[in-house]
Amino acid sequence: MAEDLNELIDLGAQVVEKARTLGADVAEAVISEGSHLSTKIRLGEPELVEEAGSRALGVRVMVGQQVAVSYTSDLTDRGVQRFVEDAIELARLSQPDETAGPPDASLLSKPEEHADLSLHDPSIQDIDAATALGQAKAAEAAALAHDPRITNSEGATFTRVNGARALVTSGGFSAATRGTYASLSVSPVADDDDGKKRSGSYWTARRHLSGLLSPEEVGREAARRTVAKLGARKVQTQQCAVVFDPDVGRSILGLLAGCINGSAIWRRSSYLLEREGEPVASELVTVIDDPLIEGAPGSRAYDGEGLLSRRNVIVDKGVLRTFIMDSYAARKLGKASTASASRGSSGGVGPSTSNFMLQPGDMTPEELLGSTKSGLYVTEMMGFGFNAVTGDFSRGAAGFWIENGEKTFPVSEVTISLNLDEMLKGIDAIANDLDHRTSVAAPTFRIRSMTLAGT
Amino acid sequence: MSRYTAPFASDGPAAVDAQIARRLLTVALSRGGDYADLFWEYNVTGSYSFEEGILKAAGRSVSTGLGVRVRKGDATGYAYVEDLSVEAMERAAKTAAQIADGGGAPEPVGLSAISHPDRYAIEELSLDLEGEKKRDLLARADVAARAADPRVKRVSASLAEQVREVLIATSDGRLVRDRQPLLRMSVRVIVERDGDRQAGSSGGGGRTGWDYFETKSPEYHAKEAVRQAVAMLDAQEAPAGEMDVVLAPGDSGILLHEAVGHGLEADFNRKKTSNYTDKIGERVASDLCTVVDDASISNSRGSINVDDEGNVPQAATLIEKGVLRGYMQDRHSSEFFDVGATGNGRRESFKSHPMPRMTNTLLLNGPHDPEEIVKSVERGVYATKFGGGQVDISNGDFVFSLTEGYLIEDGKLTTPLKGVNLIGNGPDVMRKVTMLGNDMELSDGIWTCGKEGQSVPVGVGCPTVKIAGVTVGGTQIG
Numbered sequence: 036m037a038e039d040l041n042e043l044i045d046l047g048a049q050v051v052e053k054a055r056t057l058g059a060d061v062a063e064a065v066i067s068e069g070s071h072l073s074t075k076i077r078l079g080e081p082e083l084v085e086e087a088g089s090r091a092l093g094v095r096v097m098v099g100q101q102v103a104v105s106y107t108s109d110l111t112d113r114g115v116q117r118f119v120e121d122a123i124e125l126a127r128l129s130q131p132d133e134t135a136g137p138p139d140a141s142l143l144s145k146p147e148e149h150a151d152l153s154l155h156d157p158s159i160q161d162i163d164a165a166t167a168l169g170q171a172k173a174a175e176a177a178a179l180a181h182d183p184r185i186t187n188s189e190g191a192t193f194t195r196v197n198g199a200r201a202l203v204t205s206g207g208f209s210a211a212t213r214g215t216y217a218s219l220s221v222s223p224v225a226d227d228d229d230g231k232k233r234s235g236s237y238w239t240a241r242r243h244l245s246g247l248l249s250p251e252e253v254g255r256e257a258a259r260r261t262v263a264k265l266g267a268r269k270v271q272t273q274q275c276a277v278v279f280d281p282d283v284g285r286s287i288l289g290l291l292a293g294c295i296n297g298s299a300i301w302r303r304s305s306y307l308l309e310r311e312g313e314p315v316a317s318e319l320v321t322v323i324d325d326p327l328i329e330g331a332p333g334s335r336a337y338d339g340e341g342l343l344s345r346r347n348v349i350v351d352k353g354v355l356r357t358f359i360m361d362s363y364a365a366r367k368l369g370k371a372s373t374a375s376a377s378r379g380s381s382g383g384v385g386p387s388t389s390n391f392m393l394q395p396g397d398m399t400p401e402e403l404l405g406s407t408k409s410g411l412y413v414t415e416m417m418g419f420g421f422n423a424v425t426g427d428f429s430r431g432a433a434g435f436w437i438e439n440g441e442k443t444f445p446v447s448e449v450t451i452s453l454n455l456d457e458m459l460k461g462i463d464a465i466a467n468d469l470d471h472r473t474s475v476a477a478p479t480f481r482i483r484s485m486t487l488a489g490t
Numbered sequence: 491m492s493r494y495t496a497p498f499a500s501d502g503p504a505a506v507d508a509q510i511a512r513r514l515l516t517v518a519l520s521r522g523g524d525y526a527d528l529f530w531e532y533n534v535t536g537s538y539s540f541e542e543g544i545l546k547a548a549g550r551s552v553s554t555g556l557g558v559r560v561r562k563g564d565a566t567g568y569a570y571v572e573d574l575s576v577e578a579m580e581r582a583a584k585t586a587a588q589i590a591d592g593g594g595a596p597e598p599v600g601l602s603a604i605s606h607p608d609r610y611a612i613e614e615l616s617l618d619l620e621g622e623k624k625r626d627l628l629a630r631a632d633v634a635a636r637a638a639d640p641r642v643k644r645v646s647a648s649l650a651e652q653v654r655e656v657l658i659a660t661s662d663g664r665l666v667r668d669r670q671p672l673l674r675m676s677v678r679v680i681v682e683r684d685g686d687r688q689a690g691s692s693g694g695g696g697r698t699g700w701d702y703f704e705t706k707s708p709e710y711h712a713k714e715a716v717r718q719a720v721a722m723l724d725a726q727e728a729p730a731g732e733m734d735v736v737l738a739p740g741d742s743g744i745l746l747h748e749a750v751g752h753g754l755e756a757d758f759n760r761k762k763t764s765n766y767t768d769k770i771g772e773r774v775a776s777d778l779c780t781v782v783d784d785a786s787i788s789n790s791r792g793s794i795n796v797d798d799e800g801n802v803p804q805a806a807t808l809i810e811k812g813v814l815r816g817y818m819q820d821r822h823s824s825e826f827f828d829v830g831a832t833g834n835g836r837r838e839s840f841k842s843h844p845m846p847r848m849t850n851t852l853l854l855n856g857p858h859d860p861e862e863i864v865k866s867v868e869r870g871v872y873a874t875k876f877g878g879g880q881v882d883i884s885n886g887d888f889v890f891s892l893t894e895g896y897l898i899e900d901g902k903l904t905t906p907l908k909g910v911n912l913i914g915n916g917p918d919v920m921r922k923v924t925m926l927g928n929d930m931e932l933s934d935g936i937w938t939c940g941k942e943g944q945s946v947p948v949g950v951g952c953p954t955v956k957i958a959g960v961t962v963g964g965t966q967i968g
Contacts, residue, residue: 077564077761083843085568086585091553106551108572113503114552121550128621130544164588189763189884224763224884232765232884272731272967302541303644303680304689381551417880418889420911420963424680424689429728429911429963431880431889448887450911450963452730486965488730488913 040199040211043068046092047203053119054096055205059126061097061137062205063340066090067380069198074164076171077190084164092118093382098126100135106381122382137340138362138372143208144343149336153329155213156243159195162217167193170219170250177254178223182262189222189234191254202378208341216332217244221257227265235261240472242330260414263435267445269489270436276410277451277485278403278437281468283416284393284477290455291322292388292475294423295349295357297364297375306426306456307355315355316459319396322350324359324375326389333390333474339378344389347373353460361386393477396465400479403466405440411487412437413451426455432487449489458482492618496532496655497554497574499667504574506530508601511659513576514558515598517583519661522593523560523567525821526586529798530556530574530657531840536617540628540647548621557840558582561822562590568843599663606666606795606802609786612699616651616673619700624649631677631708638716641723643687644680647708649673650695658800666800671697672791672947674935677711681719690719694934696949698789706934718875718894721906728895728910728964734870735912735960736863736898740931741876743950746853747939748879748888749916750774750781754808755834755846755941756823758883765886765917766814774814775920778856781809783818785833785849791935792850792949796833799844803833808851809920820846838944848939850949856926860954863925865901871962872896872903873912886916889963911963919957927954 047064054062070088074081091108092115103125107118175191194217201211220238227233237257239248279287299305307315316322326335326344335344340362348356360368361376364386377387404412417431429452435442453461466479497504511528518526532554539547555572556579567589571582616624631647652672659665676693692714694706737745750766758764766774775781785794785803796802799821807815819827820835823846836847864872872895879890891911896903932951939948 080563081565081589083566083568084589085566085843087568087570087582087841089555089570089572089841091572102547104547104549106549106553108553108555109497110572111497111503114497118552121552125548125550125621128625129546129548130625132544132546187762189761227885230765231886232763234763234882234884269961274967302646303682303687306687308687381549383547383549417882417887417913418891418911419878419880420889420891420909422689422893422909424687425908427909429891429909429965431887431911431913431963433887447885448913448915448961450730450889450913450961452728452910452963452965486730486963486967488961488963490732490961 040201043199043201043211044203044209047201047209050092050094050119051203051205054094054122057119057123059096059098059123063095063382064203065093065378065380065382066201069196071194071196072162072164072167073192073194074167074171075190075192076168076175078188079172081168082190086164091380093380094119094122095382095384096122096126097135098123100131100133101126101129102132102135103129104382134363134366137204137206138342140206143206143341144337146210148343149210150327152327152334152336154242154334156215159215159217159244160197162195174219174221174250174254177251178221178258181255181258184225184262184265185223185258186226187224189224191221193219202341204341210337215242217241217247219247219250219253221254223258223261225261225265233261233264235264242332264445267433267447269448270446271490272488274484275487276407276481276483278407278410278412278479278481280412280414281477281479283413284480285473285475286416288391288393288477289475290421292391295359297358297360297368297386299423300358301364301367305423310355313355314353315456316350316353317462318353319465320350320353320459320462321394323348323394324388324391328390328471331390331471335389338374339376339384342372342374345374359386359388388475391475392469393480395467395469395478398464398466400466400468403464403479403481404437406464407437407440407481410437411446412442428453428455428458449487451485451487453485492615494534494617494653498530498657506657508665510576511601511665512598514579514583515659515661517580518558518560518587519598520595521587522590522595523562523587525561525661527559527658527660527799528556529840532655533839534617534653536651538624538628538649540632543632545625545628555840556582558586559843560586560589565589566843570841598661601659601663601665604664604666604800609793609795610671610697610789612671614699615653615671616700617653627703627708631712634709634712635677635679635716638713639681639720641681641683641720642679642716643682647677649675656798660800664800666796668795670794673698673702675708675711677715679715679719681723683723686723688719688722690715690722693936696789696791696935697793722894725906725908727966728907729962729966730964732959732961734867735957736867736870736872737952737955738872738874739927739929739953740951741933742873742955743851743853743933743952744876744879744937745890746781746952747848747851747950748881748890749919751848751851752881752883753886753916754817756817756819756827757846759817760823760826764883769814770816772814773812774917775809775812776923777812778923778926779809779812779920780854782807782854783849783851787850787932787949790850790932790949791937791947794849797835798837799835801831801833801835803849806832818846818848820844836946838946842944845941847941847946848948850951853952855928855930855953858925858927860927860929863927863954863956864898864903866925867898867901870898871907872898881916888916889913913961913963919960922958923955924958925956929953
């Protein structure tokens with residue numbers, strides 16, 4: 036890893052310079068670097084220790100309004116020369132796109148404006164393979180010890196990642212950031228009476244080591260979730276209320292994130308087309324995309340085009356306020372960028388969410404459950420049954436049957452279906468248990484009625 | 491001569507020969523590992539995206555590096571490096587070596603080159619063709635889609651081309667090289683009618699050169715995408731509940747991939763976490779069902795000459811007339827089960843360790859006329875196109891999502907159905923296969939399989955299949 040971020044910025048400046056010399060009117064270089072350690076324990080024994088570092092270059096160039104991207108991990112002189120030449124050659128092949136162009140220079144942020152979001156924990160690098168294996172081992176042991184019905188394990192994994200990234204553009208932006216991430220997960224397996232096996236898992240992840248749950252907490256919770264699934268069965272096909280656990284609620288929110296993406300809008304690939312200013316969810320629903328939360332996984336001080344990050348209210352009390360846009364999508368839609376550009380390591384740019392969150396309500400998750408007469412409490416979903424163009428949603432689900440405000444027996448092998456538009460409008464309760472473990476997050480919430488298909 | 495050859499090729503700037511490989515293997519085993527292998531990879535991709543009537547974006551990527559794996563018992567040490575200088579490669583070998591902690595340093599066996607068949611000989615790599623040809627190809631798709639129906643509002647056509655060159659050296663003496671081409675084109679359209687909007691898509695390819703487009707033209711994919719989108723404009727809400735399902739041939743093989751394929755990967759069975767653990771020799775499907783994993787199909791997306799551990803895969807029977815015959819093995823699991831390696835050890839890239847993975851997984855032909863199969867269903871669902879699927883290995887519960895399907899009423903296809911999920915249990919569904927067509931088709935090359943975060947290209951295939959009683963996840967009850 037580079038000791039000094041200026042080393043990455045210098046490398047980026049060289050790429051920009053080379054591209055300009057070879058004929059690019061616009062060149063934007065991204066230099067990414069990472070090192071990681073990943074360890075896995077299974078049934079008490081080490082299964083994997085993986086350690087490596089890497090560095091790669093990405094560039095987007097424009098010749099006039101002809102655009103291309105290029106990526107290489109071959110950093111030899113020959114490799115870098117080829118990488119820039121490829122970009123120019125491909126730009127000349129592509130055709131003029133009247134919307135293409137860098138952001139207006141006046142919108143670019145200055146390094147001194149960039150908030151320190153506390154995304155980097157230097158102590159993470161002190162975790163060596165033995166320590167990492169120890170954490171995983173402790174977590175798995177706690178799971179195996181928690182309940183005699185836990186008979187096997189898919190293992191426990193501890194991973195730490197340390198990354199750095201620089202963005203240098205011919206428009207005059209240059210900045211670099213570091214970030215870290217550590218995670219611990221455990222997946223125990225239990226034998227069910229019908230000969231089926233039931234696997235469950237639990238995990239903790241943070242940018243700072245100090246925020247992780249203890250291995251024992253993670254292991255016990257994984258075991259608890261696994262044995263709770265024993266005896267799962269189908270239920271009858273019916274209309275019923277559905278409560279989403281935060282672990283699955285966030286994937287519903289992820290579907291919304293795809294449908295408010297400016298790039299899906301100009302491509303006419305979202306059911307939310309032309310719905311700005313209209314109700315798209317129940318009045319309880321407020322959704323915010325906030326890149327400025329300290330220490331959160333999706334935080335960024337500036338976006339992938341160098342604009343200063345800002346908090347965007349996407350849905351306000353049920354009303355759609357804005358799509359998220361980079362400068363390209365903004366020009367396409369005749370609006371201003373929401374500073375939501377995300378740049379991949381290969382140089383390509385598109386709008387993306389940062390920390391995208393359904394805002395918490397007032398009640399506790401227990402109160403929410405207690406107020407549900409009957410229905411399905413969903414803890415897992417499977418499959419990809421969503422059509423963003425129409426909003427049609429149908430996915431496999433598993434969880435618990437709710438009767439008189441309590442979870443009764445475990446349910447599996449059913450599907451839940453409804454159009455996403457109706458799902459969001461049907462949200463009739465939101466709990467207060469939002470956390471920042473993931474960049475797309477939701478507290479526990481309930482949809483008044485969906486179709487459950489079972490027997 | 492290709493513009494794209496690996497730096498580690500015998501005439502490349504960082505040429506690797508048996509001597510260098512042996513030296514690195516010696517370092518890898520220096521702490522007492524049981525086994526080590528080296529995996530060099532050079533991966534070049536090109537991508538072209540045609541939208542709004544122009545080639546809007548083009549891209550290329552080059553990634554190259556070495557992955558070093560050392561095994562000691564069931565434990566694996568892994569390290570990788572992108573810098574192919576001998577010093578940097580030695581450092582990676584040293585890092586991976588640390589999984590073992592002393593106990594002698596076995597000498598690697600002298601390396602000898604392994605020969606392998608050529609299952610994807612092509613005339614010229616797509617990457618080496620001039621760019622204008624690719625732009626013109628995509629423009630043809632764009633024109634054809636717009637001409638196919640006035641309701642077409644958006645067309646995007648894309649081409650992805652790749653070559654992956656690998657060099658594998660193992661401490662038990664294998665040295666093998668392979669060059670794996672891959673090509674995929676796809677077309678996606680949006681159609682609109684009175685405010686209703688639908689998408690349709692079609693794509694294909696394989697380990698082929700441009701001769702692929704002689705069998706499936708860009709116009710073919712354009713028209714197919716439009717046909718599908720237009721058909722879906724009339725789609726009705728799908729039924730909810732258990733009913734008979736008939737799967738169309740080809741793409742429906744994805745059901746097999748999810749329902750049984752993953753559960754037959756040997757690592758899950760070695761660890762006893764699969765529902766197929768200890769069931770070899772037992773009946774696990776209806777006696778109509780014979781399932782094979784066949785890496786040898788010419789130019790198929792899932793085919794490989796050698797796996798990423800240097801073993802040559804052959805067609806392997808997994809289920810024969812309903813009886814479980816074997817698992818898909820990588821090197822580690824084949825030692826555990828004391829059977830031959832089946833050549834299923836694959837990895838996403840030099841940054842990943844190999845695992846047992848599918849290649850082309852097929853359900854072979856049965857005795858029935860496909861028309862008879864549809865006629866036999868009073869009320870059910872006919873499944874044509876799929877968006878993908880997922881399985882819970884531990885118990886075989888799977889879902890897969892339909893992007894095009896039709897209601898069957900009195901033995902005839904009637905109303906098109908909105909996108910819907912099918913959910914079932916793998917072993918259960920395989921026992922309920924009551925009719926099997928004689929019209930086996932290989933899916934056109936579009937599928938990518940994910941496992942533990944690693945993606946690899948695969949093929950699927952099957953004939954028309956009737957399953958008696960699957961849960962259909964629609965919204966309409968009764």
